[in-house]
Amino acid sequence: MKRELVERELTEEGPRRAGGAPSRRRRSVTVNLAESPLTWLHSRGYLDYRQFDAGERLRADYERAQLAPSVTMRWDPVRARNTGDTGLTGAERQIAAKARFHGALAQAGGGLQDVLWRVICAGEAIPAAEKALDWPARSGKLVLRLALDRVADFYRLA
Numbered sequence: 001m002k003r004e005l006v007e008r009e010l011t012e013e014g015p016r017r018a019g020g021a022p023s024r025r026r027r028s029v030t031v032n033l034a035e036s037p038l039t040w041l042h043s044r045g046y047l048d049y050r051q052f053d054a055g056e057r058l059r060a061d062y063e064r065a066q067l068a069p070s071v072t073m074r075w076d077p078v079r080a081r082n083t084g085d086t087g088l089t090g091a092e093r094q095i096a097a098k099a100r101f102h103g104a105l106a107q108a109g110g111g112l113q114d115v116l117w118r119v120i121c122a123g124e125a126i127p128a129a130e131k132a133l134d135w136p137a138r139s140g141k142l143v144l145r146l147a148l149d150r151v152a153d154f155y156r157l158a
């Protein structure tokens with residue numbers, strides 16, 4: 001796993017990102033900026049292997065389908081290994097990934113698609129997703145687990 005470690009000062013409100021008044025007691029924490037929210041949740045025991053694998057497959061399909069917004073034309077080819085789409089052209093693999101991605105979101109259902117996209121595809125932290133969706137604090141982990149169970153069923157993970 002890629003590591004991009006930075007030191008952040010801890011305050012009563014949480015890590016201080018930049019600026020602000022200095023605190024009396026200085027404590028810091030090391031943060032890995034390259035770690036995805038999904039990996040963070042799995043490494044701390046909030047997601048089991050099946051849910052983690054489902055999230056990683058959904059993210060891989062999102063990237064293979066090149067669904068992320070871009071400002072200009074993209075000329076980079078789709079670089080995907082072991083997709084199971086043998087004998088397909090690059091464009092056909094991209095279309096197949098897009099169909100799988102939308103199928104997985106449809107399997108999750110309307111109320112769960114938002115949290116899947118925000119946490120897995122956009123890389124938002126759970127508290128930020130809860131706030132953006134206007135959910136109560138600490139409800140995002142439970143809802144994400146339910147959504148990932150449905151996505152795992154779609155991908156037929158055991």
